[in-house]
Amino acid sequence: MTEKSKKNVVILGGGWAGTLIARELSGKLDSAEYSVVLVNDRPFFIHLIAGARLTVTSEDKLNIREDSSLVPFDKLFLNGNGTVKIGKVASIVEEVPGKGGEVVLREGERIPYAALVIATGNSWAGPIDFPETDADVRAHINSWRNKYEKASHVVIIGGGPLGLETAGEVIDTWPHKKVTVIHHREQLINDGWPEKFRKDIERRWSLRKVSFILGDGLDVPPEGTIGVTTHKGKHIPDADLVIQAYGSRPNSSFLKTFDEGVLTSYGAVRVDEHLELPGHPGVFAAGDVTDIQETKQASKAHRHIPIIVENIISFLQGAPSNRVYKGLPKALVITLGKNGGCGYYDILWGVLVGNFLVKWLLARTLHVKKSRAMRGY
Incomplete structure (x- = not known):
């Protein structure tokens, strides 16, 4: 199968959940059939758990510094099955639910997807x-x-x-x-x-x-x-x-033209028990951007990862989602x-x-x- 004929699984957001979902999928999907694409507005992951210490002090006794808390994406993917697109998402186009669509970047590039993960997190002041x-x-x-x-x-x-x-x-x-x-x-x-x-x-x-x-x-x-x-x-x-x-506010404004009904009044992304957007098979959301009533923290987002990875694989195989997120x-x-x-x-x-x-x-x-x-x- 040529690169052009391979199907994309696209992950929006290079935070805690997005990076690890991309890594897991890159190791589990057949690279001859699928490409994993991570879209992020920075060329690196920021370890936000260390954010307060990182911005307060340059003390390096515990290795909490820029060179360790900013993690490049060059070693993220397994089996070489992955690419990173640096850019901001403008919109998502889906003509028929469950049949894929396109992610449109502000720069104009259009990235087709067979399955999509929204893991764009929250913005802070x-x-x-x-x-x-x-x-x-x-x-x-x-x-x-x-x-x-x-x-x-x-x-x-x-x-x-x-x-x-x-x-x-x-x-x-x-x-x-x-x-x-x-x-x-x-x-x-x-x-x-x-x-x-x-x-x-x-x-x-x-x-x-x-x-x-x-x-x-x-x-x-x-x-x-x-x-x-x-x-x-x-x-x-x-x-x-x-x-x-x-x-903090969810990074979700690009979804208003996709289906404003998937957003709460606060801008969080509605998901069902499979972490899938209701009415949009094959489109999932993870991490802080979701409307799940739980404390927004990395430990919770981490538990979203296996649910979404397994449900995406099921979706791509034409099977129903069977993993359910039960919280912690x-x-x-x-x-x-x-x-x-x-x-x-x-x-x-x-x-x-x-x-x-x-x-x-x-x-x-x-x-x-x-x-x-x-x-x-």
Whole structure:
């Protein structure tokens, strides 16, 4: 079979789920019949688990740096069965559901597909809103490191995992800097977690001299502003660096012309129990962009991978999808710098874990080497 007559399986998004789905499919599909195509707006994978540490400090004791957290795609595919297209998706064209279609890039290129995976993730504001080229990403990282280093009082808006981990990295690197976290709820993270966990987070971060303003909010001021006032009138006169750590949004706008009905009001992609878009056989979605009611984290996205890989293979063989995604017990681990943090596992009576386990589970390495190995490095 010639290259032109081979069928494409296209994966949109080079994040956690997209890269590993592409790798698995490249090893399982017959390269004489199928080509795996990964479409991404950057020529590398960014290990976002290390995003807060990467943008706060250049310390290299644990190998959390640009050269390790930015992973090229050159070793991603197995058996040489894969190509990468760098570009942004403009639209998806599907004339007959279940019969394939085309991915249209903003540059005008059209990529036909027999099966499609949407794994475009979420967009963030602030330090982990990374640009697209290697040079720009490195400049972005260095710019934020300089901002943190020069700041005397860092104010972080958002008391979710990202805001808390950012606070932990700042206080771990500069123990004498002032760090304040502002959160719109009366307790940290969100109401889906038990009170004992939320209080434990506040206790542990407070012991490291992180201050909290709860049940309040703050608008991000223009860069260079000294002193801010919260929505409820709390004045922080010496605040000189304000970080937005909330408000992620699904990267899904290109689907509005495909079928706006597959999007929730928030822009998440609707999927069924097979992680397939309802009414669109052979089109799947994985990771943070989906509407699955679960914490958006790599460990959850990782469990989407075998479901989608096996269901795509079934679809290409003309068989119905048989793998069902059943989710995982709720779990959340939040690092407090390199040596601690806390976590909660919704098993038994609800298990809290502290500094020792978090250090060895995540905080020391942030899984950088493991993540690289999973992508061929």
